[in-house]
Amino acid sequence: MNTVVRQQLVEAAKDIQLREILTFLYRDHPQGASFEGLKEMLFLHENFEEAPLMQLAQSKILGFDGMRYKIAADARQVLDRDPTILMDEFLR
Incomplete structure (x- = not known):
């Protein structure tokens, strides 16, 4: 398992809104979605910005084709091997 990718996912999942986005893209919308x-x-907060998603795309956690974000293959x-990464820490 790629430990760097796993650690980046763990760090991103600490933010509730990013965890919701990652879970949604992983489980419900594998074809991707626009920001x-x-x-x-x-129903993300009005002040939620696209910058964190762009950072995840630059670090190859998300793929971005100019219109849609989706979970990158790695x-x-x-996540297929350890989906608990996306669980709330209190549920683990």
Whole structure:
């Protein structure tokens, strides 16, 4: 398992809104979604910005094709092996 990718996922999942986005893209929308679509579907806070998603795309956790974000192949492989990464720490 790629420990760097796993650690980046763990760090991202500490933020509740990012955890919701990652869970949604992993489980419900593997084909990806736009930032505006994510804000609308997940009722993200009005002041939530796209910058954290761009950082995850730059670190290869998310793929970004110019319109949609989706879970990158390496990150999906890590999550397939250990989906508890996306669970709230109190539920683990």
